Amino acid sequence: MEIYGLGIIAACMFVGVFVGSIFAKLLGVSGDVGGVGIAMLLLVLVSNYIKLDEKTQNGIKLISNLYIPIIVAMAATQDVVKALSGGAVAFLAGGVATVASFFLVPLLSRIGKGEKISQGREM
């Protein structure tokens, strides 16, 4: 059933964020460290090693297809006024850090790169 798919994502999310929160506690940081990342790794393991029936997969795909609309909603709830009004320091500090980081992408992408890059993965 489709709802099983939604439940699997939920289970991954809770386990991941729980583990991430324990990491954070151990490190003395508030919030969670990589909780969503851990949850994603769990879902990757599930999708690579457990055979899910088609309807369950459709449940997961439904949420993953809603991802961009959710990001649009997120964009619409950002504090854009603050981003524009923080003054030159905020704009330059955030802006230059962002733009300069882009230039590091090709440099670091070379680390541990195989001979050829495979593409065209099915989502």
Add this chain to the structure above:
Amino acid sequence: MSFVEIAAGIISKNSLVMSFAIVAITMFVGYRLSGLLGERRFGSALAIVIGLVLALIAGKYTGGSKGIADIKILSGFGVLGGAMFRDYAIISTAFGANIEELKKAGVAGIVSLFVGVIFSFIVGAAFALAFGFKSAVDVTTIGAGAVTFIVGPVTGGALGASSAVVALSIAAGVVKSVLCMIITPLVAPYIGLNNPQSAMVFGGLLGTTSGVAGGLAATDPKLVPYGAMTATFYTGLGCLLAPSVLFMIVRAILGS
């Protein structure tokens, strides 16, 4: 009671459903516009930009900090665009991601996390110094803001920075996140951002979860899980390094 009041009452009661409708219209407009421009792949990027513009207009109009979610009949946006659904949807994108691709970029991903946090911090701190901030606490807090808009206030709180400086650090982080959403699809072809490995490096370097997620979604949705996976470790690493090691280094350099 006027028709407008009746309608507003119904919408307020069902504001999450209203947010589905508005987002659907935004997506439609975004894809229509990109179709007119002859660049259909920019549809989601345009929809995201429209979202940001709506947030700007709403922010000016309401004076609030949550974009259009501060308008009562649109408060459902706070749920749909909030951290809960964002994280839930980001996790779902990992479905079908290839384990081999992840392993291939593992080391590069971890290196990019450290480089990304430290590099952004240095840039932010340098601008703080250039603008006349002299205390180690202020410089560290603004530097942390250039990491992400969560690392800034967390660091400022830990170090006891003034609220004005904390606000600046948040602004720096928000600038980063917004710019990242807009620029990523434009520069992606030039920085080789077209495969899972570079997406993981990108996520580790930029790190702002919303910026990376939005930017990659607008570039190529297939890359989202790889970038998002490393990006989710970034803020945690920043919260760890900025108030501790990085602060000590700044203090040692500035001597105050």
